[in-house]
Amino acid sequence: MKCRLIILWAMSFFVNAEQIVVASDIWCPYICTDNSGYVVELTQQAFASVDIEVKFESLPFQRALTLTSQHKLDAVLAVTAEHISTFSLSSNHVPIGQYTNDFYTPVNSNWQYSSLKSLDSKLIATILGYDYGESLNRYLENHNSHVRTSGEAPLKTNLYLATKNRIDLLIGNRYVIDYTAKQYGYSSDIRFAGSENKSTALYVGFSNDDKGHSYASLFAQGIENLKQSGEYQAILDRYQIAF
CATH class of the missing domain: 3.40.190.10 (Periplasmic binding protein-like II)
Incomplete structure (x- = not known):
């Protein structure tokens, strides 16, 4: 009975969890296939810490930038300050790499x-x-x-x-x-x-609307949560990344 309740709770969480859709091209070990790569994992775990599920889509980078600027995607991974300016994206300017x-x-x-x-x-x-x-x-x-x-x-x-x-x-x-x-x-x-x-510092670029501004703020909070828990450094160490 106890096991059944846990399963039902887990199913309820994934059904009801808010979902953010992010995209980028494959740029391993930053962004890899099968929802892996240290930037993907940082993004997923940061949002999970504030109860938001991340759906990652692999797209050509230029298309991901364009769709995010058109508010058709919530965010694009591994962008520079120049991308943020050129495509009028929202960002908290929390670096996720270089x-x-x-x-x-x-x-x-x-x-x-x-x-x-x-x-x-x-x-x-x-x-x-x-x-x-x-x-x-x-x-x-x-x-x-x-x-x-x-x-x-x-x-x-x-x-x-x-x-x-x-x-x-x-x-x-x-x-x-x-x-x-x-x-x-x-x-x-x-x-x-x-x-x-x-x-050059890399960031997550969010759509420049109310939802995007909210996600940018929540992402900054999530990254801070990961740093305090030690999970942030653990993810970097898994991919042998230092910055």
Whole structure:
């Protein structure tokens, strides 16, 4: 009888729990498939601590940004301050990670990043909708040899292009590139070629309406709950993330 009551209570919680719908593209170990990834887990657990259930949807990043700005999604994960401004999103500016611009080439290349000038004449692969910082964004806008990929697994596409020597280099985050390359068996076909050595904070961007403002506030409260309980650091440690 006691077991039955517990099951009924659990069913009642999930039926009646408020649900927030968040989205982003796959960017493991930040955002992975099957509701995993440290940003996904932080978001889920933070909202769970204030009795809100999170439904995560995998979407191309540009589409997730657009739908959130149109109030068709509640939030988009792993955005920068530039995204928040450009798409008029709501945010509490609680950082959930950081991003660096790192450079990778095909394994047979000896090119090394030294400055923006060193990118001249190189065919560069990036991802549509990503923010690479003011300086690099401006450079890429005026760079003719530039491939922008999209879809639900754009980094996989860029890695494939590098392994086939169809691009000179790709730009991304070292955590993500190393993880994804290992996942798809590309690790031995690419090489790390330096970093811009600038860190950009990442946030959760919420729709800019009353509901979004409320969720932003509740998320800040939830993150504080996780920090006080120790679960925040436990999630970071599970994914070997430090920031």
